[in-house]
Amino acid sequence: MSISSLAFDTLLAARDAIRDRKISSVELTQQALARIEALEPRILAFNSLYADRALAQAKAVDEGERTGSLAGVPIAIKDNLCTRYGTTTCSSKMLANFRAPYDATVVKMLEAAGAVIVGKTNLDEFAMGSSTENSAFKTTRNPWDTSRVPGGSSGGSAAALAAGMCCASLGSDTGGSIRQPAALCGLVGLKPTYGRVSRYGLVAFASSLDQIGPFGWTVADAALLLNVISGHDPKDSTSVPTAVPDYLASLDQPVKGLRIGIAKEFELTAGMDPQVKAAVDTAIALYKSMGATIVDVSLPHTEYGIAAYYVIAPCEASSNLARYDGVHFGHRTKEPVENIIELFSKSRAEGFGEEVQRRIMIGTYALSSGYYDAYYVRALQAKTLIKRDFDQAFEKCDAILCPTTPTPAFKAGEKTGDPLQMYLCDVFTVTCNIAGIAGLSMPCGFTNGDQPLPIGMQLLGPTFSEEKLLRIARMYESATDWNTRRPKLEPV
């Protein structure tokens, strides 16, 4: 038996097809659910499925009860977004049975736009990781080569889309958690400017860096999803009241006098895969052939990015995750305890995985008196310098182009023994979060060989430059066909 693909597998095409009655939402949703049923044992993308609810939502669209710009399209969301229905686990034993009494703001927005939510996807526990191998439940597989990881932490959302189990998905990005899996799975992934999208209902990892964003096959799909989820939310003080343009409307207008910045600091990184370098160089050449000016820019403090990130993020995480103590909600030890401290520590030791514990300890240490100035304060100083680097660079260019990751998807288990190697996956992506700017990853080639793996390139733009950034990405996309490729997933 072969597994039929979705009749319309991109967000925009599916949305238009449903609107134009070429297919019903129920039919498309059934196709998605069928693919999930057939492929999930190999991809392991989902933590929970909402088949019945999704079909009911689809039916309501078909019957005209639900409308909106995403009406009837099956979408998957990362399992760190709170929903009233089902569990919100963060792929942690700690929250394995946690049921939120409210919906995340982005979930409300998706549903108000008529989306059909098929299920919630796997991630590295509490979004800490770059491969989904830190999930307490399972390691998601890369649909292009199931012996490899899909990236992380939003690996489930990326793999679900790449495997054609939905037409788009939402992830969250703290240091590259949307862009890195997008690159490894051949997708467009966008990390919006900090404050563009409400974080209310996103289970916090590092509050000053976290941002929710879309995965799509195309730049247009990312733009459409961004249209829906952007905007100020009174429940999130860090969300910004800056007006939300229609990202889709202007998408096909090329940027006149486009200047693409190349930062030499991004070129010098050791451990760079030559095929990745070649693909990105080709993309630069393509922009040049389209009339863009290629300018050299300097981001001299990039080298402090990883270090600053692995101080700021664990510091915030150590505080954000303090609430999981076994008292009010979440996992509580069943072991006998003598006192409250034992209840706290046993529950936390049992409920959190190794990487989460490591980061909590790093953060707790770095925030302690006597160390605070040496670590946290200095990391914030690095943040200021990294921001300034970008500000200065963006005076000279519209966007900075670089690889998203140094290598294509790696094998499951390849880096689990060495956390530092895993941290280096984020070398091109973390400074974007630290500076709070917008970043987008899109496919720019494939590796050679029997099982070609996607290669991603990253476009970084100033804060609230999403409209232009998407147009720049669209210019490249319309001159290439990488986004039309799909992994071959025959049943075993």
Add this chain to the structure above:
Amino acid sequence: MSERICKSFKILVGMEIHVQLATKSKMFTGAANGFGGEPNTQVDPVVLGLPGTLPVMNKKAVEYSIKVGLALGCQIARQCKWDRKSYYYPDLPKNYQISQYDLPLCSTGMYDLILKDGRVKSIRIRRAHLEEDAGKLMHEAPGGYAIDWSIVDLNRAGTPLLEIVTEPDFESGEEVAAFGQELQKIVQYLGVSEAQMQMGHMRFEPNINVHITDQNGIVHKTAITEIKNLNSFSVLQRATDYEAQRQIRQWQDTGSLGKKSTYGWDEVHGRTFHQRDKEEANEYRYFPDPDLVPVHVDDLWLSNLKLEIGELPTARRKRYVEVLGLKEKDAAILATDRETGDFFEAVLAGGAPAPRASTLMEALRELANDTGQSVSKLGVSPQRIAEIAKLVTDNKIAASKEIAKKIVSALVEKDAPAEETAKQLGLLQSSDTGEVDAAIDALLATNPPAMADYQGGKQAALGSLVGMVMKSVRGLNPKLVQEGLKKRLG
């Protein structure tokens, strides 16, 4: 071992005061900021610290805090931020408290405290910052029966709390309690807290040490101890005095200056008891809360708040002394409570001269105290009080507090023009010179010795003569009687 003699000592007390603000909703969420109710009913996902929830600042709580800061003469920070203070405790749902660490909303204030003996003492305010309160842990079940676990009630969690910290400028339990009472009046005056002590709206933590001078003139400084969670003025005063004396006794008996530590108050035995030694420095891992944005207090906002406050008690008091010429003590009483002050202002507006209005206010206060009411609730309008003042000015009634009280009491029963009421009560005095002269004639005819005394040079005799004339015929104007006598006796 040489003897230790305490030749003299100075007690130094600084205070930390928590004031619960009476906002409608909690500090960082829309849940009701109510009291009572079934446990865990005044909560929402933010109060519970559920995953994914975010705090949103209650602007009203910030405004209330700024008002208190202004009343205490503090600098108001034009930019401040929120910090997380981390510690694990089951009544703290997030295991961190949102507070303000190094940039408090209010700092470096000064408050002139008027002591019982009329002295004015300037109390320096170190800072006042805003934070969220924790919930409550209960170790017995509702109804009071024993359980071998604890229960958490989060109704109080997330309530806005203003923590005011003073410099160690108090020297006795009495001063500390006086300040506590003064602060209670201020927050009530500003309408920012109900400040009901029995409800725990105000909680005091005095930090106490003593500088002891021994027989050789050497000064010994005891370690600072903090008494936790005192919530009555009486306990605050007694606990502070007890603890200071305990430190002195300890030094005398053992030579020990003690350790920096925390004490509790045992009301049954009337003494403080050691709770725990304070570690070198508390490890709270403060850092700026990334879920909240800094607060900017601009000129417009600040000036609007100043307008809303109107004249503060301190300024009012100062004006009463300097402009109206009232006694410091009277001015303080009139100014501390907003209702009384406003009532007084209305009496002034009715045309009463300030000193007379002040005396009448005293009469009102005495009547109000008798019935346990406030002056403004007695039911007599400021206009009527102004009328009484005018009767005095016009010499229609005697300038006597007792007479004023009689008229006011009658007005409480039945409102009518003050003059009419005074007339009915027979309190109007006669300014008819004929009547006065007749009374003088009658008296002098029956009491020649007094006249002789006066004429013989005894000025004091005039007073007794006036008194006798007044007594002989009720309701005469004493001023006219005096003038008439002087004329007659030449």
